[in-house]
Amino acid sequence: MTIYDFTFPKLTGSDTLSLADYKNQVLLVVNTASKCGFTPQYEGLENLYKTYHNQGFSVLGFPSDSFLKQEFAEGEKTAEFCKLNYGVTFPLLKKSKMKGSEINPLFKYLLNEAGEKKITWNFNKFLINREGKVVHYYGSRTKPEKIERAIQTLLQDSVNA
Structure with missing residues (x-):
């Protein structure tokens, strides 16, 4: 099994997203929540996405209410x-x-790949290289801006390969 074997329903509507569509991209996979002290990280995640998307980078957000029910019940909300x-x-x-x-099977897989035991809170982040391998796990306190250099390196490494 690889990261590219996973498929998930999108937040709204009946469409699904296959991670196979993200082969050869650098990914940042994040568990998110709308009513958390770390929720402002959405802004930094969006900035990274807008800055590097055209270079083969994407952010995938997985809302969750597993920690103090800090997510809306409805996907549309x-x-x-x-x-x-x-x-x-x-x-x-x-x-x-x-x-x-x-637990979401992708996050169980990512935890195993990263050598981590559990998701500790909202906005845990997994940085994945173009080969689909976890290269780093970041906790909630790591702001997206602090990950930018690692993203640049992964994008540059793949250009130079």
Whole structure:
């Protein structure tokens, strides 16, 4: 199994997103929440997405209410909140669990790949190279801006390869 074997429903509508569509891209996979102290990180995530998307980079957001129920019940409300407050245009997927037996299978896979035991809170981030390998795990306190240099390096490395 690889990261590219996963498919998830989008936050709104009936469409799905296949991670196979992101082969050869650098990814930042994040568990998000709309009512969290770290929610302003949406702005930094969107800035990274807009800055590097044309170079083969994407952010994938996975809303979750696993930590103190800090996400709206309805996907439409989450999508509206993210768009209106932070201008989010990167893909958001259907709300999912981030702990326990119902943990989103992608995050279970990413934790294993990163050598981590659990998602500790909202806005944990996994940086994935163009080969689909986790190169770094960042906790909630790491602001998106602090990841920019690593993203640039991964994008540059693939150009020079």
